[in-house]
Amino acid sequence: MTSLAYQLQRAPVGVIVLDGERRVIAANALARRLLEPVGGSILGADLASLHPDAARPKVQWLLDAARARPGEPAGMAMTLPFGTLVARVTVMEGVDGTDAGWCMIFHVPEGFSVVPTTVPASGDILVKLPVASRSGVVLLDVAEVAYLEAEGHYTRVHSEDGSHFCSLSLAELGRRLDPSVFLRVHRSYVVNLRHAQAIDRRDGRWSIVMAAPHAPLVPVSRSRVDLVRRRLAL
Known part of the structure; x- marks a missing residue:
């Protein structure tokens, strides 16, 4: 039984x-x-x-x-x-x-497809991100990405050399980035843990100090604090 x-x-x-x-x-x-x-x-x-x-x-x-x-x-x-x-x-x-x-x-409605959250197949993991430039599209190495920020149906990509517009949604990028490196810490943010410099804790709220221009603070949702603790051994 x-x-x-x-x-x-x-x-x-x-x-x-x-x-x-x-x-x-x-x-x-x-x-x-x-x-x-x-x-x-x-x-x-x-x-x-x-x-x-x-x-x-x-x-x-x-x-x-x-x-x-x-x-x-x-x-x-x-x-x-x-x-x-x-x-x-x-x-x-x-x-x-x-x-x-x-x-x-x-x-689940009949015919509704669910995207699995397991590690994507090697052929699906993004190694470059298509971002806009004056001359068209530039392929940005994902290792250079500090964090991703939702911008409506699109994404703002932040790196050490500035920010870039990407026509893919945050959800789509999140599904195709290596989950061992990139972590969803907020509904609007995904961070590259290799670019995390410090943790800022004020008034009971957590933020991650990122290695990007002006050391921006990326907010961490209360529901994600324990996950961040585990991933960063805090």
Whole structure:
């Protein structure tokens, strides 16, 4: 007889478990692929931080609705960074009968493709980035990139010699850059860890001092602080 954990990992739905503070404490493989399009870990992250700003009130409403009627799962269509999914949430009960958090299950629409977050195949890893120049397009060596910043549907590439415009999105670049070197530290930023010079901690907020003109500070989302700690042995 297969275990429940094994069945959940094989299920064609995304499953995440939240504690009472809305932090993700468990997730199956599909949920991780859906919510980690640029790498990193969702474990320990606040659920709202994994959604666009416009979707966060809906996420909170869904959790509140499930808690208000614990015997009746709440459901709704949710817009995530990668598309619209149907989600259902129910309250979890602890061993002492108290509210222990939530379980969220979301169904992937038929025909919807999910980009895996494992290390990309060697043929897909970018070694050069196409950036705009006065004469057309220049191919920038990825080793020279200090960090990437989302600029609408495009990306601003920052290097030691200045900033450059790239027509690829931050999500696309994140999927094709070496995850052992590049790390998503914020919804709008991906950093090259080899260009990290120092950590700035003020008022409880973290930033990474990058090796680029004027030593810019790249903000670290609260949900990514533990990940940055692990990757930089802090």
